[in-house]
Amino acid sequence: MSGSEMGFRSFDPESSFFSYPTSHLHIEELSASIVRSHRETTQYRPEELQALRWKVFSREEIHAYQSKSVDEMWQHCAVRLTDAVQYVVEFAKRIPGFRQLCQNDQIALLKSGSMEVVLVRMSRMFNTENNTVFFDGKFAGTELFKSLACGDLIAAVFDFAHNLCALRLTEQQMAVFTALVLINADRPCLEDRERVQKVRRDVELALSHIMHRDNQESLLHKLYQRVPVLKSLCALHIEKLRWFRQLYPLTVHSLFPPLYKELFGSDTDIQSLTTH
Ligand SMILES: O=C(O)[C@H]1CC[C@H](C(=O)N2CC[C@@]3(S(=O)(=O)c4ccc(F)cc4)c4ccc(OCc5c(F)cccc5Cl)cc4CC[C@@H]23)CC1
Numbered sequence: 337m338s339g340s341e342m343g344f345r346s347f348d349p350e351s352s353f354f355s356y357p358t359s360h361l362h363i364e365e366l367s368a369s370i371v372r373s374h375r376e377t378t379q380y381r382p383e384e385l386q387a388l389r390w391k392v393f394s395r396e397e398i399h400a401y402q403s404k405s406v407d408e409m410w411q412h413c414a415v416r417l418t419d420a421v422q423y424v425v426e427f428a429k430r431i432p433g434f435r436q437l438c439q440n441d442q443i444a445l446l447k448s449g450s451m452e453v454v455l456v457r458m459s460r461m462f463n464t465e466n467n468t469v470f471f472d473g474k475f476a477g478t479e480l481f482k483s484l485a486c487g488d489l490i491a492a493v494f495d496f497a498h499n500l501c502a503l504r505l506t507e508q509q510m511a512v513f514t515a516l517v518l519i520n521a522d523r524p525c526l527e528d529r530e531r532v533q534k535v536r537r538d539v540e541l542a543l544s545h546i547m548h549r550d551n552q553e554s555l556l557h558k559l560y561q562r563v564p565v566l567k568s569l570c571a572l573h574i575e576k577l578r579w580f581r582q583l584y585p586l587t588v589h590s591l592f593p594p595l596y597k598e599l600f601g602s603d604t605d606i607q608s609l610t611t612h
Pocket residue numbers: 377378379380409410412413414416417420423454455457458461469470471481484486489490493494573576
């Protein structure tokens with residue numbers, strides 16, 4: 337295979353232009369557009385979160401959350417999760433290559449990956465010094481979520497956020513990592529797996545390019561190690577939702593956001609995720 341077929345323009349001795357392998361330029365552009373999409377579709381900037389870092393809930397406020405009924409607190413979190421997922425849908429739509437995928441595959445990737453991206457994004461909202469997460473305008477510890485009656489899931493969600501937050505990813509690294517979490521050719525129900533793999537390949541190159549540039553290649557394997565934990569967290573969430581729906585079928589049916597039910601309810605077809 338010749339250089340030009342591999343996407344390399346040969347050096348032209350006449351012109352002063354020393355050509356980069358086009359793939360490098362393409363990867364640079366891809367990284368920049370993913371970072372821009374991330375910045376445009378996250379609800380809080382790192383500097384805002386930094387400024388709010390020590391704004392924690394008072395004992396009375398925590399008690400108020402703990403006094404909520406199970407179904408009320410579940411509904412509250414379901415609404416917040418659905419809101420966060422909508423930002424992830426916006427993020428996905430702005431990733432070059434994602435929109436070129438067929439509608440079915442865009443929806444399949446969002447259905448299986450959006451919760452994982454939200455959980456990765458949550459690590460930006462975490463304070464490892466007092467083990468709290470930004471929630472409803474202040475930082476909250478696990479005890480605030482007691483009325484959800486799923487302490488093991490909450491503990492696992494906090495644990496994941498803590499470990500990822502401890503890696504101190506930059507916004508650029510976080511942006512490209514979330515694109516990688518989303519664009520996964522092993523997801524179920526994909527029509528054109530090859531196409532997804534091709535888009536993923538470029539995002540993988542973008543992540544290693546950024547980590548190399550930041551001299552933090554050692555973080556790459558730590559990041560890849562966190563991915564299976566995401567999968568188990570989402571499985572645990574679905575398991576808890578089944579338990580919750582048995583107890584409170586009406587709450588789920590009439591008070592949970594339709595998008596939440598489409599994403600996390602069992603095999604309902606997706607209406608509101610259509611990404612045109
Ligand atoms: O876009 C941004 O910038 C950010 C905005 C804020 C986003 C964020 O952190 N989040 C979006 C909503 C929220 S949360 O803030 O409500 C929250 C909930 C529990 C926690 F321990 C911590 C936070 C959330 C909601 C439900 C959930 O699983 C489904 C679920 C359960 F697990 C358990 C019971 C009921 C339900 Cl339904 C998991 C998470 C984790 C991510 C959290 C992250 C992205």
